[in-house]
Amino acid sequence: MNHPFKLVLGAAAILAAFGVCAQTYPAAGKTITIVVPFTAGGPTDRVARDLAEALRKPLGGATIVVDNTAGAGSSIGMAKVARAAPDGYTLLLNHIGMATVPSMYRKLPFNVENDFEYLGIINDVPMTLIGKPTLPANNYKELTAWIAANKGKVNLANAGLGSASHLCGLMFQSALQTEMTSVPYKGAAPAIADLMGNQVDLLCDQTTNTTSQIEAKKVKAYAVTTPKRLATPALKGLPTLQELGLKDFQVTIWHGLYAPKGTPAAVVKTINDALKVALKDPQFVKNEEALGAVVTTDKRLEPAEHKKFVQAETAKWGAVIKAAGSYAD
Structure with missing residues (x-):
């Protein structure tokens, strides 16, 4: 028969281990992998590589690599992160696919709302x-x-x-x-x-x-596709589709950072804090602005607001996808 005192000690030891993990995150010599669910060389990959560079310093000089796991509208890479160890060493950088995959695919091996920790929106493109x-x-x-x-x-x-x-x-x-x-x-x-x-x-x-x-x-x-013309030198002369007669035509793509569900709260906070610093990195901001992207400065940088935003986007794009009848098994 198990002794209650031993059970309490066992639980305390587990909690202490999580605390040590969180306090020492990221551990020296451990690599953080950012999974990009698209091919190398694409727009999301480019954002991920710029962000990886900007995150290194606020994460104590950690080694951060990008892993391109493409396919099935980003769902293959998403599944890879959903089933990864929830320790902060495997992250996901995805775009609007987080909000469209639930409507695009009838069967998924994960739940977008419940199987990820939301770490903050990075930019709008x-x-x-x-x-x-x-x-x-x-x-x-x-x-x-x-x-x-x-x-x-x-x-x-x-x-x-x-x-x-x-x-x-x-x-x-x-x-x-x-x-x-x-x-x-x-x-x-x-x-x-x-x-x-x-x-x-x-x-x-x-x-x-x-x-x-x-x-x-x-x-x-x-x-x-924006409501107003862009200021980026290469794009500032382009009209908007709205001014050309396509009423309410607006498509802006956003990117966000995620971790597997169950990642310790202290680790989530460490990554979120580092993300906020990285998004102010002058080189990162310069790279994004040169490409017409707008770096996030609003409340969507907070995990709870990030999640609420994705929920709203899921409803919005679900209606568009349903109307178009664009599904995959």
């Missing part, structure tokens, strides 16, 4: 509507005329089911009340590579992935 370099349309008016004249023949690329570019494409087709041929890729990098190579016609993607291509004139740029 506008989208740009761009076309292949040989597209005959030189402005938005010419583009819509070209789309109408080529009904049923227009190819619209995206970075895969549930990706930011897929969602923007769904809204664009709905706003124009026309259908285009969707061409999914395994990430944003191959999608934009084929666009530059004239293999597909159009793409709506994040400024973090398109700004340099627009600036180098490797693609044709038609509009941005």
